[in-house]
Amino acid sequence: MPPLNDLRARAAAFEAEAHALFGQIESARSRVIQLDESYRKLGLLNLKQDELMRQALRCAEQGLYRAAHVMAWAAFMDFYEDLLASDGMVALRAARPGWTHVASMEELREYQAEFGLLELAQPLHLATKNETRALQSMLNKRNQCAHPSSFTPDLNSTLGYMSEVLHYLTLLAGKTPH
Incomplete structure (x- = not known):
């Protein structure tokens, strides 16, 4: 059985890939998550x-x-x-x-x-x-x-x-x- 950290990394990679795929669907919540990722990169707000x-x-x-x-x-x-x-x-x-x-x-x-x-x-x-x-x-x-x-x-x-x-x-x- 793979170590716990490896499972977490795989789950995170799966989640990122799922959001990338579902983000192309107009009604998908993943589009908001993609915007949230863009927002996190901003870092200029108080x-x-x-x-x-x-x-x-x-x-x-x-x-x-x-x-x-x-x-x-x-x-x-x-x-x-x-x-x-x-x-x-x-x-x-x-x-x-x-x-x-x-x-x-x-x-x-x-x-x-x-x-x-x-x-x-x-x-x-x-x-x-x-x-x-x-x-x-x-x-x-x-x-x-x-x-x-x-x-x-x-x-x-x-x-x-x-x-x-x-x-x-x-x-x-x-x-x-x-």
């Missing part, structure tokens, strides 16, 4: 953002697709807001001189809509014009999920949305506003 993204993945696994959109966007916005504040909000204040009454990112969240914060991506050299539009489109999709609407995402659109969130997190990683 603990709060990590927990928000894990909640999004759990929602997707359970078929709570609207909630998955909302949680993935919450993780993204927390990351983005941290990025905007990373220089003490100096670049943000230079780009929006009228926002001087706001002393912190927490206050800014209270007074400024997310769409307005996303508009800063291009002038602060965090994203191109097209990337900024894509982020605004993602916010619109999140709003459809967070508020009463006829939008009912399925597994495909949810996985696509979450993949897009991961893409933009990676795109913004390491950038600084200026």
